[in-house]
Amino acid sequence: MLLAKNRLLELLEHLSTQARVYVPARLEVASLAGESTDSGTLSHFVQYAAGVQPDFELVNTTLPPKDMLFPQTQKMYRYGFDTDGVPYIDPIHDADEVVVFGLRSCDMASIDCMDQVFLTKGYEDEFYAPRRQKLLCVALACGQAAESCFCDSMGIDPNVAANADIQLVAGDEAFSLSAQTEKGQAALSQWQAFLSAGELPVAPAPTSCSLKVEANGLKDKLEQMYEHPLWEQISKKCLTCGTCTFVCPTCHCFDISQSNRMQMGERFRSWDSCMFFDYTEMAGHHNPRAAKMPRVRQRFMHKLCFFEERYGCSLCVGCGRCVAQCPVALDITVLIDQIGAAPLDEKQDVEGAVHAG
Amino acid sequence: MSDSQSIQASLRSRAAELLASDQVAELIGWGAGRFPDQTTPLFITQADQAEGLVYSEYCQNTLGKYAITELSELVADQGKLAICVRGCESRGINRMLKDNQIERDRLYLLGIPCSGMKNRQSGELLSKCMNCSHKNPVIYDELLGETVAEGEPDRFGAVCALEECDRASREQYFDAAFDRCIRCYACREVCPVCTCRECFVDQHEVGWQGKQGNTTENRFYSLTRAFHISDRCVECGECERACPMGLPLMVLNRKLVKDLDDLFQAGEAGLDAVAVNSLGTYDVADVEEFM
Amino acid sequence: MPVEIEHGCARATEQLVPIACKISSISEETSDVKAFRVQTLEGEKPFDCEPGQTAMLSVIPYGECMFCVSAQGEDYVEFTIKKVGYVTTQLHDLSVGDVVGLRGPYGNWFPADGLRGKDLLFVGGGIGLAPLRSLLTYVLAHRSDYGRVDLVYSGSTIDDLVFLSDIQGAWTEYPDTHMHVSVYKECKGWDGEVSFTAPFLEKLAFSPEGRIAILCGGPSLFRTCLESLEKMGFPPEDIITTLEMKMKCGIGKCGRCNVGSLYICLDGPVFTMAELADLPWSAD
Numbered sequence: 001m002l003l004a005k006n007r008l009l010e011l012l013e014h015l016s017t018q019a020r021v022y023v024p025a026r027l028e029v030a031s032l033a034g035e036s037t038d039s040g041t042l043s044h045f046v047q048y049a050a051g052v053q054p055d056f057e058l059v060n061t062t063l064p065p066k067d068m069l070f071p072q073t074q075k076m077y078r079y080g081f082d083t084d085g086v087p088y089i090d091p092i093h094d095a096d097e098v099v100v101f102g103l104r105s106c107d108m109a110s111i112d113c114m115d116q117v118f119l120t121k122g123y124e125d126e127f128y129a130p131r132r133q134k135l136l137c138v139a140l141a142c143g144q145a146a147e148s149c150f151c152d153s154m155g156i157d158p159n160v161a162a163n164a165d166i167q168l169v170a171g172d173e174a175f176s177l178s179a180q181t182e183k184g185q186a187a188l189s190q191w192q193a194f195l196s197a198g199e200l201p202v203a204p205a206p207t208s209c210s211l212k213v214e215a216n217g218l219k220d221k222l223e224q225m226y227e228h229p230l231w232e233q234i235s236k237k238c239l240t241c242g243t244c245t246f247v248c249p250t251c252h253c254f255d256i257s258q259s260n261r262m263q264m265g266e267r268f269r270s271w272d273s274c275m276f277f278d279y280t281e282m283a284g285h286h287n288p289r290a291a292k293m294p295r296v297r298q299r300f301m302h303k304l305c306f307f308e309e310r311y312g313c314s315l316c317v318g319c320g321r322c323v324a325q326c327p328v329a330l331d332i333t334v335l336i337d338q339i340g341a342a343p344l345d346e347k348q349d350v351e352g353a354v355h356a357g
Numbered sequence: 358m359s360d361s362q363s364i365q366a367s368l369r370s371r372a373a374e375l376l377a378s379d380q381v382a383e384l385i386g387w388g389a390g391r392f393p394d395q396t397t398p399l400f401i402t403q404a405d406q407a408e409g410l411v412y413s414e415y416c417q418n419t420l421g422k423y424a425i426t427e428l429s430e431l432v433a434d435q436g437k438l439a440i441c442v443r444g445c446e447s448r449g450i451n452r453m454l455k456d457n458q459i460e461r462d463r464l465y466l467l468g469i470p471c472s473g474m475k476n477r478q479s480g481e482l483l484s485k486c487m488n489c490s491h492k493n494p495v496i497y498d499e500l501l502g503e504t505v506a507e508g509e510p511d512r513f514g515a516v517c518a519l520e521e522c523d524r525a526s527r528e529q530y531f532d533a534a535f536d537r538c539i540r541c542y543a544c545r546e547v548c549p550v551c552t553c554r555e556c557f558v559d560q561h562e563v564g565w566q567g568k569q570g571n572t573t574e575n576r577f578y579s580l581t582r583a584f585h586i587s588d589r590c591v592e593c594g595e596c597e598r599a600c601p602m603g604l605p606l607m608v609l610n611r612k613l614v615k616d617l618d619d620l621f622q623a624g625e626a627g628l629d630a631v632a633v634n635s636l637g638t639y640d641v642a643d644v645e646e647f648m
Numbered sequence: 649m650p651v652e653i654e655h656g657c658a659r660a661t662e663q664l665v666p667i668a669c670k671i672s673s674i675s676e677e678t679s680d681v682k683a684f685r686v687q688t689l690e691g692e693k694p695f696d697c698e699p700g701q702t703a704m705l706s707v708i709p710y711g712e713c714m715f716c717v718s719a720q721g722e723d724y725v726e727f728t729i730k731k732v733g734y735v736t737t738q739l740h741d742l743s744v745g746d747v748v749g750l751r752g753p754y755g756n757w758f759p760a761d762g763l764r765g766k767d768l769l770f771v772g773g774g775i776g777l778a779p780l781r782s783l784l785t786y787v788l789a790h791r792s793d794y795g796r797v798d799l800v801y802s803g804s805t806i807d808d809l810v811f812l813s814d815i816q817g818a819w820t821e822y823p824d825t826h827m828h829v830s831v832y833k834e835c836k837g838w839d840g841e842v843s844f845t846a847p848f849l850e851k852l853a854f855s856p857e858g859r860i861a862i863l864c865g866g867p868s869l870f871r872t873c874l875e876s877l878e879k880m881g882f883p884p885e886d887i888i889t890t891l892e893m894k895m896k897c898g899i900g901k902c903g904r905c906n907v908g909s910l911y912i913c914l915d916g917p918v919f920t921m922a923e924l925a926d927l928p929w930s931a932d
Contacts, residue, residue, distance in 0.1 A: 283733025
């Protein structure tokens with residue numbers, strides 16, 4: 001099936017009458033008085049509405065698409081006492097139909113990772129599951145890779161997003177569309193008015209990443225490297241800010257806290273980061289990961305080793321967002337190289353190393 | 358040989374000498390990143406690692422803040438900590454000395470005159486370097502290279518222009534910025550003045566700062582931080598450079614610097630390690646608009 | 649046959665949203681430890697749970713904390729809580745009848761069935777007796793199913809010993825059940841043993857033969873007693889413990905109690921030392 005590029009906005013317009021539609025778009029950074037910053041182009045997935053200019057050339061959006069499923073702040077329930085003094089706890093379930101248009105293969109793979117976390121191991125998360133059920137994923141094959149992209153080293157094909165409901169490929173004049181799931185098939189049949197039969201006259205050349213890492217054997221190697229001096233070395237420059245975590249499409253850790261008005265309030269969950277000191281700080285101030293090194297180690301071990309041990313897939317999808325955004329260029333691809341090159345016979349119990357839970 | 362190449366050469370040789378002679382135990386500079394012209398903070402402890410040091414016009418990281426963590430881990434009698442200091446780093450070092458965060462006699466400061474750093478992608482001067490008022494370090498133990506001429510920076514140009522805008526457009530402008538904030542706290546972590554043992558953000562029991570990511574909480578965070586550092590901000594601009602979401606943090610900071618200058622003739626922070634903070638002192642002649 | 653412990657056996661009735669409950673009784677164990685019995689607003693037991701399981705208790709509107717269920721009855725679950733942080737301070741200010749939020753039960757449990765026929769050695773310090781209490785009371789309630797029972801328990805002073813009335817009273821009345829209590833420093837009102845836990849444990853010299861040790865306490869007690877147990881010849885698969893980590897969700901999603909491939913809230917908190925040896929974990 002084909003969607004002519006000049007009918008795209010019509011389709012988005014139509015879809016947005018039935019669902020919330022998200023598209024990649026630039027984040028306009030206003031300059032009021034000629035002041036400037038060095039952030040470069042900022043972009044995110046934004047709800048389509050009149051005036052929003054989708055930009056399908058963006059590789060990759062600065063912010064990942066995870067907030068559609070896992071918002072930075074999600075209210076879970078309201079509590080308090082009614083006028084008779086009777087306590088109430090009212091859950092807030094607010095999942096809407098959502099179409100996300102223009103996910104990349106890495107983004108789709110990150111949703112697969114989050115599905116593992118939120119939908120398996122005995123509990124289907126009651127706030128994630130309904131959002132996931134109501135999400136239609138429309139992926140777009142990458143026409144080019146960014147400098148920091150390395151998804152194909154992580155076993156992901158930038159040309160086809162496995163598990164997306166619909167796969168788009170951009171040609172010169174049109175997108176080709178193919179349904180990859182029943183949900184995608186059903187959607188395509190509803191979009192018929194905007195589509196035409198046929199194939200792209202010239203199939204675009206497949207994209208591959210110029211940045212390569214060797215990810216095979218990473219988990220096995222890391223299983224023997226928990227106490228390796230490499231962690232002390234690489235963590236020195238880390239600021240323990242949350243940039244990598246928050247721009248990561250797979251980082252899913254959250255905090256639970258509340259906002260109150262007298263005896264009433266809302267409890268919500270919000271993105272959290274294992275880079276933060278207070279993440280593991282317990283009552284009485286005991287903290288198993290008080291120092292910088294164990295926090296840095298936890299993040300990378302979780303990404304590249306622990307998650308795979310638990311769920312069978314890597315928690316790094318090679319999108320390169322952290323590579324591009326880390327303020328001190330603590331680059332996961334450099335780390336992967338260093339892990340590969342690290343000798344295992346080196347004395348592992350570094351003096352003064354903090355053991356952490 | 359360009360200036361930066363010759364500085365790189367002397368940096369490497371001095372680093373090797375200092376480390377080999379055990380005068381310093383560790384040195385913080387810059388090394389090469391993965392991509393063309395990319396640099397990254399580098400920590401070395403052996404003379405043979407000095408060849409990894411890089412000095413180019415793309416050394417965008419301001420290194421001063423690392424002095425705190427590295428000194429806390431360095432055993433005092435094993436040698437000093439050497440840090441490369443340009444104008445921006447040196448003023449941060451002064452500020453941290455004044456705030457009793459670090460000890461001067463444990464530091465060896467390799468001064469580097471700097472004409473400004475560039476963004477490796479655009480090739481343009483970093484915005485934090487555009488209105489630099491101290492290209493030469495204001496404190497150092499030795500200087501690598503010749504001092505450079507100081508420019509005529511327009512530190513408050515953007516602030517004055519913003520002050521001319523009407524309130525509604527300023528509010529819209531800043532709210533759009535705060536709306537983008539993802540509360541990664543990179544600005545705080547990188548700031549040589551943000552040295553509180555426990556940041557107000559992390560005082561959950563008091564509950565100053567909610568964990569919600571929304572414009573209100575983000576605004577509260579950025580404004581509180583700006584006020585808290587106002588009389589100590591050394592205008593290095595590293596907060597704004599580190600910000601992944603392009604928040605115009607230096608306009609905020611410089612607005613407060615300018616106000617303090619107008620009210621208390623505060624001057625520039627971090628020019629030495631003894632000057633009193635304008636908000637940390639009281640003079641009977643101080644302006645008291647609200648009394 | 650080593651004792652088998654189940655892991656990841658989730659069965660909480662509530663995931664993240666608590667139910668409103670009320671405090672049905674409060675007993676003061678020490679100057680900073682209180683035991684709270686909690687039941688639904690209708691006066692019923694909020695949920696059934698196994699010894700060693702945990703639950704998230706919240707003080708509306710202050711916040712939530714994960715606690716081990718220290719005991720349960722027909723119409724209540726009980727939490728024994730030391731005042732150490734923000735939420736526990738709020739909890740200590742509550743009175744009988746006050747409303748709390750409760751969700752759970754979370755995590756796995758002590759292998760009460762697998763322990764049948766064995767001699768049991770409970771080792772704990774201070775508030776660390778709270779998680780052990782759930783298993784101990786279960787064992788005592790099914791006394792004839794188990795062999796000899798010993799409790800080696802210590803606190804800094806007499807004021808740090810919880811459940812002292814049980815230790816000196818009810819629990820001693822069961823057959824072949826032996827209480828060994830020490831304090832770390834001489835204090836008023838104490839004429840018993842003065843010793844740290846580990847040397848006390850070694851002095852009592854328990855044979856590992858047919859005996860399982862169940863250990864719970866702070867990092868230093870944990871480390872030293874573990875060494876002592878190993879010295880006495882207990883193999884790691886015969887030492888059971890329950891871990892503490894910061895927890896927020898209880899259902900293995902929020903990430904902070906992650907240790908290696910496991911989440912302590914869901915896969916733990918109960919492990920044998922043999923299982924922990926395979927994890928990137930240490931008592932610190």
